[in-house]
Amino acid sequence: xxxxxxxxxxxxxxxxxxxxxxxxxxxxxxxxxxxxxxxxxxxxxxxxxxxxxxxxxxxxxxxxxxxxxxxxxxxxxxxxxxxxxxxxxxxxxxxxxxxxxxxxxxxxxxxxxxxxxxxxxxxxxxxxxxxxxxxxxxxxxxxxxxxxxxxxxxxxxxxxxxxxxxxxxxxxxxxxxxxxxxxxxxxxxxxxxxxxxxxxxxxxxxxxxxxxxxxxxxxxxxxxxxxxxxxxxxxxxxxxxxxxxxxxxxxxxxxxxxxxxxxxxxxxxxxxxxxxxxxxxxxxxxxxxxxxxxxxxxxxxxxxxxxxxxxxxxxxxxxxxxxxxxxxxxxxxxxxxxxxxxxxxxxxxxxxxxxxxxxxxxxxxxxxxxxxxxxxxxxxxxxxxxxxxxxxxxxxxxxxxxxxxxxxxxxxxxxxxxxxxxxxxxxxxxxxxxxxxxxxxxxxxxxxxxxxxxxxxxxxxxxxxxxxxxxxxxxxxxxxxxxxxxxxxxxxxxxxxxxxxxxxxxxxxxxxxxxxxxxxxxxxxxxxxxxxxxxxxxxxxxxxxxxxxxxxxxxxxxxxxxx
RNA sequence: UGGGGUGUGGUGUAACGGUAGCACGCCGGCCUUUGGAGCCGUUAGUGAAGGUUCAAAUCCUUCCACCCCAGCCA
Numbered sequence: 001x002x003x004x005x006x007x008x009x010x011x012x013x014x015x016x017x018x019x020x021x022x023x024x025x026x027x028x029x030x031x032x033x034x035x036x037x038x039x040x041x042x043x044x045x046x047x048x049x050x051x052x053x054x055x056x057x058x059x060x061x062x063x064x065x066x067x068x069x070x071x072x073x074x075x076x077x078x079x080x081x082x083x084x085x086x087x088x089x090x091x092x093x094x095x096x097x098x099x100x101x102x103x104x105x106x107x108x109x110x111x112x113x114x115x116x117x118x119x120x121x122x123x124x125x126x127x128x129x130x131x132x133x134x135x136x137x138x139x140x141x142x143x144x145x146x147x148x149x150x151x152x153x154x155x156x157x158x159x160x161x162x163x164x165x166x167x168x169x170x171x172x173x174x175x176x177x178x179x180x181x182x183x184x185x186x187x188x189x190x191x192x193x194x195x196x197x198x199x200x201x202x203x204x205x206x207x208x209x210x211x212x213x214x215x216x217x218x219x220x221x222x223x224x225x226x227x228x229x230x231x232x233x234x235x236x237x238x239x240x241x242x243x244x245x246x247x248x249x250x251x252x253x254x255x256x257x258x259x260x261x262x263x264x265x266x267x268x269x270x271x272x273x274x275x276x277x278x279x280x281x282x283x284x285x286x287x288x289x290x291x292x293x294x295x296x297x298x299x300x301x302x303x304x305x306x307x308x309x310x311x312x313x314x315x316x317x318x319x320x321x322x323x324x325x326x327x328x329x330x331x332x333x334x335x336x337x338x339x340x341x342x343x344x345x346x347x348x349x350x351x352x353x354x355x356x357x358x359x360x361x362x363x364x365x366x367x368x369x370x371x372x373x374x375x376x377x378x379x380x381x382x383x384x385x386x387x388x389x390x391x392x393x394x395x396x397x398x399x400x401x402x403x404x405x406x407x408x409x410x411x412x413x414x415x416x417x418x419x420x421x422x423x424x425x426x427x428x429x430x431x432x433x434x435x436x437x438x439x440x441x442x443x444x445x446x447x448x449x450x451x452x453x454x455x456x457x458x459x460x461x462x463x464x465x466x467x468x469x470x471x472x473x474x475x476x477x478x479x480x481x482x483x484x485x486x487x488x489x490x491x492x493x494x495x496x497x498x499x500x501x502x503x504x505x506x507x508x509x510x511x512x513x514x515x516x517x518x519x520x521x522x523x524x525x526x527x528x529x530x531x532x533x534x535x536x537x538x539x540x541x542x543x544x545x546x547x548x549x550x551x552x553x554x555x556x557x558x559x560x561x562x563x
Numbered sequence: 564u565g566g567g568g569u570g571u572g573g574u575g576u577a578a579c580g581g582u583a584g585c586a587c588g589c590c591g592g593c594c595u596u597u598g599g600a601g602c603c604g605u606u607a608g609u610g611a612a613g614g615u616u617c618a619a620a621u622c623c624u625u626c627c628a629c630c631c632c633a634g635c636c637a
Contacts, residue, residue, distance in 0.1 A: 013577060040637055075636060132635055141633060143564040177635055187566040189633055198635035217637045241632050246629055262568090264630090268576085317586065319576050324630050329586050330575050341600060376600065407598080418594060428596045450596045461596045485574095551620090557598045 015320035017055075017261055020475060021063060021232060024259065029114075030231040033065030037091070037098075038221070039106075040204070041083035046296045047311065048273045051266040054315040056234055068228055069098035073106050074220045076204035084205070090407045092161065092299040092306045099291060105220045106206045108227055112215050113167065115223060115253055120159045124252050125196060127162040128179045135177070138184070138261040141191050146192045152181065166199055169212045173199050178213075190245045194218050210231065214556045222246040222258070230258040236265045237322060266318055267326040270480035270501075271296045272487050273447060277496060287481070287499060293537075293548050294481045294504050303479065305525050305535030305550030310336040318396055331550050340525065340533045340550070345373045345380060348418065348463045349528040349547075350512045351475055352394035355467065356439045358423060361389040366466075369449070371419045385514055387420050390467040392462075392512045394530075397462040398439060400428055405560055407459035409439070416461040422447040463529045473545040476537065477506040478557035513545070520545060527553075530535035 024030045035056040069091065073079045097332070106491045119125035128151045130138060140146035154162070157182035166176055178197040185191055196219040201212045223232045233246075240262045250257045267273060272281075280297070281287050290297050293304035300405065301311065311477045318327055337521070350370075354435060367387045374380035393409070402410040409415045414424040420443075427440035446453050450461070483501040484490075490498050516524070525535040532552035 038637095072637065078636075128635095135635075136633070139633060141564080142566070145565095146633090168566060175636065179635095189566080192633085195635050200635080216635070219636085224596090237568070239637090243567095264569085268637080317575080321576075323569055323576090325575060328587065331575070335600090346597080346599095372596090375597085405598095458596090459637050460598075463597075464584055494608060527597085527599085530599070532599095553597075555598070559596085 033063035034231045035060045038066040038070045039071045042078040044297045059149045068101040070103040076202040081205045140542045225258040226256045233258045233260040237262045250472045269485040270482045308338045325457045347526045350392040350465045350515045352395040354395045360442045386466045386469040388466045391464045416458045465512045469515045471518045475508045475511045475547045
């Protein structure tokens with residue numbers, strides 16, 4: 001039982017769409033809330049789409065309403081069944097469910113045709129026979145009114161006849177269009193007699209060859225919303241200019257009138273979101289494909305190891321506003337770490353192995369040491385890890401001539417091997433080029449488990465893997481795809497490709513993992529202690545494990561090292 | 564150039580005429596068998612100029628900046 005005055009600070013403020021919905025419910029404009037997510041099946045969803053998905057589904061949930069999935073498939077030239085499947089898969093992965101409400105704009109083609117006939121009969125639509133170029137000329141520029149098409153005055157009968165023959169396929173592509181008769185002088189370009197149908201003798205992914213005229217977005221979208229009984233049609237800001245037209249169509253038809261509201265899209269630093277740019281990255285092989293772990297596509301992020309929870313949380317904290325904005329990648333990374341830290345098992349893995357021989361440890365001896373699976377979750381328990389005379393540590397964890405802020409292993413210095421013993425470095429072995437190839441150390445048998453009975457402290461704890469028990473693996477390290485926060489900030493005469501981060505992918509082939517990782521399965525996520533979060537890539541086989549680094553741990557040492 | 568929209572610390576977001584708050588980042592400290600996590604603290608903001616008011620991020624006026632629109636794309 002909570003007291004209403006108890007803690008006002010925990011009440012989440014409502015965004016402008018929620019406030020509008022509250023009013024609409026209060027005024028009786030709508031009795032219940034029904035939203036929809038309306039993707040065009042012409043590409044793979046990315047994190048920007050995740051925001052639209054989450055807004056629509058979350059609002060429906062919050063108000064006890066429903067959210068439909070509706071494919072906006074009015075352009076057969078761009079759309080494919082492969083994409084509808086991909087979109088469904090990604091929405092489900094994000095954690096949203098449209099139940100049996102999977103609709104298609106193409107479900108409404110017949111109804112739309114009848115609506116169009118009604119508008120023609122009412123004298124509100126006409127068949128135009130201007131070419132695309134002519135139509136553009138007649139439309140005029142922003143600051144001057146357009147001119148009426150010479151065909152604007154056709155009789156209802158002639159329009160009806162022509163429109164029917166358009167449907168029958170009597171005319172070639174592009175020879176006629178059906179246009180709404182609104183106002184060629186409107187300052188809003190969308191109202192200058194917008195096209196409603198174009199002739200397109202193209203195969204549609206669902207209706208096949210049944211149609212050779214296809215409705216435009218403006219003509220189909222609001223009507224689809226209306227047919228489905230949508231209350232709030234939420235879309236991104238670029239459709240704000242279309243709202244007058246949206247309203248005009250449903251008003252003329254006298255059908256259920258949903259309320260369109262616009263919010264600004266989600267942008268992220270160091271990546272690109274536009275379809276055109278994403279296609280270029282894939283086509284020109286700057287990435288391996290749509291599911292490349294560096295891509296902002298949901299399949300890319302999934303492969304990288306992102307959790308749906310982290311993505312949903314990002315959408316939540318990004319907020320819903322009309323302000324154009326770009327979130328910093330660190331916000332996403334923080335959402336991810338927050339989520340992964342709580343639930344993921346810790347393992348030890350050495351990415352850049354440096355061989356260490358513990359000279360006073362008996363040859364052939366193996367001990368099983370206890371390690372904590374997740375310090376954030378006592379229920380995750382412990383595991384045994386093998387320790388022996390030869391181990392690998394991270395190359396970065398040793399410095400021959402350490403600066404004073406470095407407190408890992410160095411000559412004559414003692415550190416703790418996590419969950420094992422204190423070791424001290426006695427000798428550095430180098431090859432002819434001066435590369436450090438091996439360390440000779442001694443351990444203190446009294447420090448088993450990591451504590452010295454004499455109370456002696458060490459300044460660092462480092463991770464390690466027993467050489468004889470190590471699992472070999474490939475690890476792929478990812479960094480931002482673009483090195484510039486804004487990839488579109490490029491010199492004149494160049495394009496965004498110049499801002500690609502040359503170090504966005506680094507492949508390590510000789511990594512040593514703790515034994516228990518041998519049975520890891522594709523998609524499983526772990527924290528490699530002191531390094532970051534990693535997940536098993538589908539490229540893994542029984543012979544060879546492949547891990548992706550999802551995100552690093554926060555690394556304050558790396559920061560002081562640079563600064 | 565016409566229309567539509569948006570301006571709050573570096574970034575994102577609160578405030579609905581009454582103490583400019585939160586998150587990420589940054590910087591510093593505590594703690595630590597992960598230089599992780601956690602905890603504490605610092606820094607920094609109302610696009611500009613006028614006006615109304617006891618009081619303005621909020622209301623009014625003017626200006627400035629940025630985004631969207633001239634597809635038979637969505």
